[in-house]
Amino acid sequence: MSRPDLSVNLGQLRLPNPIMVASGTFGYGLEYERLVDLNQLGALVVRSLTLRPQVGNAPLRLAETPAGMLNAIGLQNEGVEAFILETLPRLRAYSVPLIVSIAGESPEEYAQVAERLQRTSGLAGLELNLACPSPSHRAFDTAPQLTAEVVRAVRQTTDLPLFAKLSANGGDLVPIAQSAVEAGADGLTLIHSVAGLAVNPHTRRFRLASRVGHLTGPAIKPIALCAVWQVRQALPEVPLIGVGGITSLDDVLEFLLVGATAVQVGTGNYLCATLSTDLVGALTDYLTQNEIGTVRELVGAVRDVM
Amino acid sequence: MASWELQAVVVEHRQRAPNQYELILHAPPIAQTAQPGQYVLVRPMETLAPLWRRPYSILRANPDKGVISIFYSVQSQFTELLSLKPLGSQMSVLGPLGHGFQREQGVQRHILVAGGFGAPPLSFFASRLVSALSPDEQILILAGARRRDLLVGLDEFRALGAEVRIATEDGSQGYAGRVTDLLSEALCEPLPSAVYACGPNRMLQMVCEICLVGRVPCQVSVETPMPCGVGACLGCAVKVRAPNGAIWYKRACTDGPVFRAEEVDWE
Ligand SMILES: Cc1cc2nc3c(=O)[nH]c(=O)nc-3n(C[C@H](O)[C@H](O)[C@H](O)COP(=O)(O)O)c2cc1C
Ligand code: FES
Numbered sequence: 085m086s087r088p089d090l091s092v093n094l095g096q097l098r099l100p101n102p103i104m105v106a107s108g109t110f111g112y113g114l115e116y117e118r119l120v121d122l123n124q125l126g127a128l129v130v131r132s133l134t135l136r137p138q139v140g141n142a143p144l145r146l147a148e149t150p151a152g153m154l155n156a157i158g159l160q161n162e163g164v165e166a167f168i169l170e171t172l173p174r175l176r177a178y179s180v181p182l183i184v185s186i187a188g189e190s191p192e193e194y195a196q197v198a199e200r201l202q203r204t205s206g207l208a209g210l211e212l213n214l215a216c217p218s219p220s221h222r223a224f225d226t227a228p229q230l231t232a233e234v235v236r237a238v239r240q241t242t243d244l245p246l247f248a249k250l251s252a253n254g255g256d257l258v259p260i261a262q263s264a265v266e267a268g269a270d271g272l273t274l275i276h277s278v279a280g281l282a283v284n285p286h287t288r289r290f291r292l293a294s295r296v297g298h299l300t301g302p303a304i305k306p307i308a309l310c311a312v313w314q315v316r317q318a319l320p321e322v323p324l325i326g327v328g329g330i331t332s333l334d335d336v337l338e339f340l341l342v343g344a345t346a347v348q349v350g351t352g353n354y355l356c357a358t359l360s361t362d363l364v365g366a367l368t369d370y371l372t373q374n375e376i377g378t379v380r381e382l383v384g385a386v387r388d389v390m
Numbered sequence: 391m392a393s394w395e396l397q398a399v400v401v402e403h404r405q406r407a408p409n410q411y412e413l414i415l416h417a418p419p420i421a422q423t424a425q426p427g428q429y430v431l432v433r434p435m436e437t438l439a440p441l442w443r444r445p446y447s448i449l450r451a452n453p454d455k456g457v458i459s460i461f462y463s464v465q466s467q468f469t470e471l472l473s474l475k476p477l478g479s480q481m482s483v484l485g486p487l488g489h490g491f492q493r494e495q496g497v498q499r500h501i502l503v504a505g506g507f508g509a510p511p512l513s514f515f516a517s518r519l520v521s522a523l524s525p526d527e528q529i530l531i532l533a534g535a536r537r538r539d540l541l542v543g544l545d546e547f548r549a550l551g552a553e554v555r556i557a558t559e560d561g562s563q564g565y566a567g568r569v570t571d572l573l574s575e576a577l578c579e580p581l582p583s584a585v586y587a588c589g590p591n592r593m594l595q596m597v598c599e600i601c602l603v604g605r606v607p608c609q610v611s612v613e614t615p616m617p618c619g620v621g622a623c624l625g626c627a628v629k630v631r632a633p634n635g636a637i638w639y640k641r642a643c644t645d646g647p648v649f650r651a652e653e654v655d656w657e
Binding site for chain 2: 108109110111115116118119131139140141142143144145146147148150151152153155157160301302331351353354355356357358
């Protein structure tokens with residue numbers, strides 16, 4: 085049998101394969117360049133950038149929890165300007181599709197970052213990290229109106245493929261997903277994380293300096309799968325990127341089957357640095373062995389119990 | 391600086407004391423490049439809980455035999471899984487990682503302050519230091535722990551011919567009190583000294599304060615969670631202070647784990 089076709093389309097964005105790395109978990113990509121063949125990835129999503137550099141939260145920023153972890157990094161990043169001047173030129177040495185994640189405190193700030201990125205070359209798309217507090221302190225991705233304001237503002241500044249990344253902390257995800265698409269998102273990344281907290285009972289202290297953090301890793305996989313499935317039912321034409329708890333080929337297949345066109349590996353990178361590229365190989369072997377011509381056949385192909 | 395992610399082979403679990411083990415791993419590229427104060431991330435299991443790899447300071451590296459060793463004591467689910475790894479089995483190791491201890495120049499005495507399980511990287515450092523020592527230089531080990539059974543690696547330090555002074559908080563061995571008392575005392579002796587420390591953060595903070603006041607060059611190896619080890623996740627933040635007072639965060643995994651005393655802001 086000939087080599088299976090791993091390429092996927094997220095709207096007009098074509099990726100060589102569906103395995104991406106998730107924003108913030110893989111730095112700017114360059115941190116891993118000696119360990120991971122970046123060009124084997126379907127796409128590389130860099131950590132969320134803000135208009136100005138951010139120093140981030142005080143330690144402790146991390147806690148391990150059963151089959152997961154809490155993080156509260158506080159968006160530490162070099163800012164969009166330094167990224168464009170210092171980091172992007174080094175990333176251009178790679179052929180991997182580059183997606184830049186944007187964070188902000190207001191719709192205008194997201195739009196300013198997007199506008200700055202629109203004027204550079206070499207980007208495959210933008211992802212909006214909407215799990216950031218809005219001026220009303222609620223995260224943008226917890227209400228349709230807040231989500232729409234950011235997506236609309238960014239859409240006006242750029243014609244790059246645009247993905248809205250949502251958590252599952254705002255109750256019913258479908259109306260939020262719908263508003264993101266109506267406001268101009270080309271696709272959705274589901275999910276960012278789940279709000280979580282941990283306490284050290286012996287010291288009676290919060291484990292994180294910020295008290296509440298983002299729960300990620302295998303513990304959130306069923307929640308992420310459910311989000312992808314529900315949004316797929318409501319918006320069958322919208323390209324979805326599944327993320328949350330992927331550590332194996334089976335996890336990738338689960339996300340594809342419930343309707344994700346591509347997936348992102350986050351916390352899994354910390355179990356094995358080459359997990360994402362290993363998964364590209366494993367997926368290729370799986371398709372070959374099962375005589376499946378294209379990975380696109382798997383998308384949404386889940387069947388009922390009987 | 392190169393690092394490798396590889397399947398290391400378990401060569402031996404060598405018991406050093408009750409519930410203290412040296413795990414010897416065959417990992418040639420790591421053994422050939424490891425420097426004192428550097429660490430490896432190890433994952434002895436395929437489980438999702440525990441999930442993370444853990445950082446272990448390198449206790450020794452033998453480039454000729456291609457082996458490294460790390461020190462562990464069984465006190466969690468993770469260390470239990472580590473202890474159960476059969477001889478000849480493989481486990482994922484990423485390393486060597488981070489910036490280690492740098493030998494200070496122009497001093498006559500290198501004082502190594504080891505708090506409990508902080509001894510391993512200092513043991514490695516001492517062994518490399520010994521072979522590079524000039525006749526007018528000496529090594530002084532200050533080893534402290536809460537109780538005598540929590541002291542680590544004393545025999546190795548002695549085998550190097552270094553002077554070893556001991557403190558236990560309960561007085562069960564050596565001076566009854568804190569190892570930092572021994573440090574203050576040692577720094578009163580009129581010998582130009584440099585200090586290198588590894589242990590609990592509380593201890594490191596006191597070591598830094600003592601050395602800053604006494605204007606003694608000092609390096610400390612800090613401990614934080616380190617899931618990625620390569621500077622990507624920014625979870626291992628250490629608060630640092632520039633000479634102009636500016637505050638920001640460095641990464642323990644790549645900028646450290648060894649930092650200069652004047653850099654770290656302990657608050
Ligand atoms: C340390 C860490 C930092 C993260 N930083 C970001 C970020 O900057 N922007 C973002 O959109 N998501 C960020 N995330 C969320 C991940 O991109 C991903 O959505 C989440 O980890 C769930 O996937 P996983 O279970 O595979 O880790 C971060 C996650 C972790 C663990
Ligand atoms: S452990 Fe990930 S940045 Fe240091």
